[in-house]
Amino acid sequence: MTCLTLLLTCSGQFANASEQQPPDFKKIEHTLLDYLIEESLVEEKAPWLEEFRAITSKGSVGQPLLSDLEDLVHSYSARSDIFETIAPLYLMLLSPADLFRGIDFFSQLKELAAPVPDSIFAYLNTLFQEEAWLLRTLDQYLVQEVADFPEEQALQWFHEKLLEQRQVLYEGITTLEQTSHSENKGALRHFLVALLMIRQPFLRWPAADRYLSDQQTISPDHLRTLTLYRSLLRLRFAPHEKGANHETDRNFLGMKLFASAGEMPTLQDEVDRFLERLESIEQKQASWKEHYEAIKDQQQHVLEQCEEQSKLHDELDQRCKEVIRVNNQQINTCNDEYDRNHAPGINECNQQNKKTAEINRIVSHRNKVKAERKNLMFDWWQRCSGWNYPCPNGRARICYPFDIPNHGCWQWAVTEQLWLDEHGGWKTEYNTWQSEVSYWSQVCDQRRNALSTWKSRCLGLESSASKQNAQCRDEKSVSQALLKDCQSRLSDLSKQKTELNEEKADLNKDYETYLQEKSDLRARIVTLQDELESIQPVEGHCRADDCLKLGFPQAEWDDFANVAGEVYLAMAGPGGKLKAASALLRKVIQTGGRKIFPHTADILNKNLGRNLPPREWGRALEKLKNWERLPPKHHGKIYDNGDYADDAGKILGNIDDFVR
Known part of the structure; x- marks a missing residue:
């Protein structure tokens, strides 16, 4: 196998070269058709359902199928939901040779004021950048005559180019995540990110499938759509996959790169992200x-x-x-x-x-x-005062006329006396x-x-x-x-x-x-360890069954026997990356208690290179508690690397530091 073939295979240009049969396009179409029918029972019926049913019945593939899908999207380009169902199928089936066709098609729709999501243009632009990278790489391959390089130098050149491709696709993924937040096309964004992951070296379909699986948990509102996308991508890129566990279906050719670069497939980055x-x-x-x-x-x-x-x-x-x-x-x-x-x-x-x-x-x-009486009496007195003659009846005084009975003045005299009384x-x-x-x-x-x-x-x-x-x-x-x-x-x-x-x-x-994902990552690390241990060289050769299971290319096993050995030693052997990653993900081996249990002592002895009885480990734990001024009955957690933490996970010290 030439270095160029190795490059094209690992870069994804021969993505389906090792498959015995092409993907079942009819099954892909029917999966989408079933989804549309189920959605029409719950929500408004998609107006293009019958037309898409007619396309699936035709059984077209390749260019005719792309043309039919373009006509369907163009007819209903005013509806935004056409870009969440039919457009993803079109983009998934679009080959690198048809890249400019896809760019022209969606650009024309944009000029017609169709609601084409920006994430589609970001995805197509990333493919364009990847195409430019491939042309530059092939040109350098011919100009520098890489085919004549020594093996180590060729592999180093090969690895650098794949890292460039990975960077191009990584930038595309970042751009997708930034552009799609403003257009509320979360599900479509995840689909396009998964497509780029499938093209990215060292990731491929298992990483994309894990990504979509995680998004199903993170974005429950898009669960049905993400389930559809996951099924479509599995039928397209992993049609022969039978189980839910995809960790053993890896690209063996990339392992040499991981070994030579001191890396491992996504796990080291994931461990760093977890930390x-x-x-x-x-x-x-x-x-x-x-x-x-x-x-x-x-x-x-x-x-x-x-x-x-x-x-x-x-x-x-x-x-x-x-x-x-x-x-x-x-x-x-x-x-x-x-x-x-x-x-x-x-x-x-x-x-x-x-x-x-x-x-x-x-x-x-x-x-x-x-x-009033006084005035009247005065008037009477003036009229009667001139009368003066003796009084009758022998009275010894001079009588006035009013003393005479029946005389007018007499009446006055009588009245006066009465008034005076x-x-x-x-x-x-x-x-x-x-x-x-x-x-x-x-x-x-x-x-x-x-x-x-x-x-x-x-x-x-x-x-x-x-x-x-x-x-x-x-x-x-x-x-x-x-x-x-x-x-x-x-x-x-x-x-x-x-x-x-x-x-x-x-x-x-x-x-x-985080704890659940850490547990899942630990399981993946253990799975990969077992996988790499299965390809240890036996008398200079790989075990054929193991190499075949790992997708070993059609070549003499002798050509890759040393590669398998280097991969194992660099990744799963003592001090390898997987061992280091596994050590970073600590595991609680005992909770509570004042004494160290025998099985806890065994794990500590194995991981810390000691040979101490449980009693000695218990004394070290007591010293740690005394040093940290903790009560003897303090209820904490003991990790497999010797760390001692409280219930909140705060590390209080390492037991190994207090061993005599």
Whole structure:
């Protein structure tokens, strides 16, 4: 086998050269047709379903099939979902020779304003870059006459070129991941990434299948579509695969490259990524813990402030209640005093005032009557004063005419006397009233003075109490506002703690996922170790059955016997990359306990190159706990490399460092 053939085979240019039969295109088409039919039962029926059914019934392959698919995509190019079903099939069947045909086809659709995803152009551009790499490599192969290089130099050149191809495809994968986030074509993006992985040296179909399998777990919304893509790619690139485990179906020709470059198929990179991911998780956990402790301390500080403010508020409330109680008690005492001592007297004085007013009205009326009578009597006196003759009936005085009966002046004299008698009675009654009014005036003046004294004392107290109550209300309002603000801050901190707890739950899920993936990677490493151990050279030759199972090319086994030996020694042998990777992925061999179990001691002796009994390992563990100031009953984890960690996974030390 020439070096050029080896290059083209490992670079994927002869991707299907070793297959005994071409892929079953009819089965591929029917797989997609079944998916479309199932989708039409759940969602809207795809309008191109019947047309695609007609294409599958024709049984076309190669160029005719591509033409039929182009016509179908062009007819329904206005619908975005055509690019998630038919377009992926078209891209999967597109050969390197038809690359420019595909670029022209999708460019024309883009000019017609069809919603062609940017990820398709990113994928086609990557294929174009790979094609340019191949042309440059073939040109260098001819110009530099690589065919005449010594074997080691040729393999080194060969390896460098494959690394260039891998870099081109890796950049394409990175571009795909960046362009597709903005167009919500997650499933299509994963399909195109898998296609590039299949073309990438040292990865091929197993890596692409693992990638899609992981995406099915990560992106459950695209589970059905990813399942379809995975089935299509398996039918296209691994049609003879029968089991779910694809780890043993590897390209043997690439193993020499891994050995010479000090690499291994994807595992070293994955181990490095796992370690970076673990470090990232630990950093996030440390950051979370720091943030949580800060929030916790702040919450405790605010809680203490709230408790102090609540205490002050309660004290203020009690003080205000006491002030109100005392003021109300004093006001009630004043009111009782008024009702008991002042109100009856005031009411009595008011009644007496009414009586005095009535007397004054009567006196005023009588004075008016007296004045009228006086005027009348004066008028009568003027008319009757000229009469002067002896009185009848032998009276010893001079009689005026009005002393004569039936004389007009006599009537006046009689009336005058009656009035004078009546006026005398009025005066007597007036003097009696005046005496009573004078008495009640003195009494009511005394009562008014007492009431004024009461008012100066009690009304001032009521005003003072009103001011004190208003001041208390203002102080309580300010205190209540401070307490409410404190409680609001406390509520915000509680919400932040709740969010942090949710973030912690997500971190725990990430860590659990990491542990599961680490376990899966360990299983893959063990599988590859067993695989490489099966191709150890036997008397300078490979075991034919093992080499055939690994996809050994059709060539004399002697040509590759040394290669197999070098691969085993460099990767699975002592100090090999797989051994180193396996050592990086630590495994818990004992949890808890103050003593080291026998099986734990056996693993530690094997991995650390010791030959110590369990008791000595137990003493070393006690020394580690003493050094770290841990209690003797500390419940931790012991890893197979001797690390001792707490329940959170924090490494506290290595037991081997404390062995005497």
